[in-house]
Amino acid sequence: MSTALQNALKEIIETLTNIQVSRYTCGAGMTVMVYDYFLTLGDEVTFLWTGQQRFSFVKLMFIWNRYFTIPWIIISNYHLAALRPAVSNTFSYAVPPNQIPSCKVVIPSIAIIQGVSIVVGVQLLALRVVALYKNDSKVRLGLYIWLGLCHIATFTIAGISMARFIPFLMYLPLTSTCITTTDPLVPFVYVPPLLAEGGILVLQILNHTRRKKVDRSFKSTLLSALYRDGYLYFGSIMSLRLVAVFLYKFAPSSLWFISNQLDFALSTALISRFFLQLRSAMTTFHDDTLVMPRAHNTFKAGAVISFNLPIQSPPLDDQPMQLQELRSFRASR
Secondary structure, eight states, rough: OOOOHHHHHHHHHHHHHHHHHHHHHHHHHHHHHHHHHHHHHHHHIIIIISSOOOOOHHHHHHHHIIIIIHHOOOOOOHTTTSSSOOOSSSSSSGGGGSSHHHHHHHHHHHHHHHHHHHHHHHHHHEEEEEEETOOOOHHHHHHHHHHHHHEEEEEEHHHHHHHGGGOEEEETTTTTEEEEOOOOOGGGHHHHHHHHHHHHHHHHEEEEEEHHHHHHTTOOOOHHHHHHHHHHHHHIHHHHHHHHHHHHHHOOOOHHIIIIIIIIHHHHHHHHHHHHHHHEEEEEHOOOTTTTOOOTTSTTTOOOOOOOOOOOOOHSSSSSEEOGGGOOOOOOO
């Protein structure tokens, strides 16, 4: 047997093994996401849907992350699990279902949905930092410009990469998956989100450090939730993104499903959980650090809703913290 043939057989065996591992790993990620959905469903009903609630862009982002992504994650795992019959990207089959170029439709669609979900997750995370800085206009403007540049870079890199690999997407019966050529830009798709989240992390650390210097004894349930969940988010989500980058860069291409779909499912679950925990902290703990609005026209059109956090340290916190970015999220009193 020639060396080339031996290497080819070795690569085929490695690919089949890696895809099998990916099936179990990505399936586990989806299971965690679904399980966490049911664990947090009660909090969602309590803090988002109970009582008079107005629709807002923030709620739309939450719905996207919470509900719109789930069918696509299931479709992705269904494709990876090899539970469906063979598909074809050509029109050579007479059976109508097989005439649909499913690989060239499903895979790019999943990629687009995942890209939008990354942007939504970053924007929801940014609301925390805007709140910590009391909705300061300069911080908000600078942060959103930075995030906008990162989002543009994300979709630009993803668009160029997809334009390169979509023409070569095809179904491979041997692995029961859609395959395509590798593209050197793929690892860099995660770089702009990492830069965006890194900028948010720096702002949170600076705010936390300044607040600690002013008054080490001050404690607030809402502030603790903002800081704690922010650090937990960075520790978990950014770790997943870094793993994805390293797998894309150094691991065999047959392991890319792990880097891509495991991050998709787990980040979706974590973003929803952290947001609901923030809502719980805002509505459950009514102490002297949290003053809810009492205006009778709170939910009328054009009403301005703010959540005020009077802080006891004059140098930094003589003004209340306004959480106007979250103004349409308030549980019934």
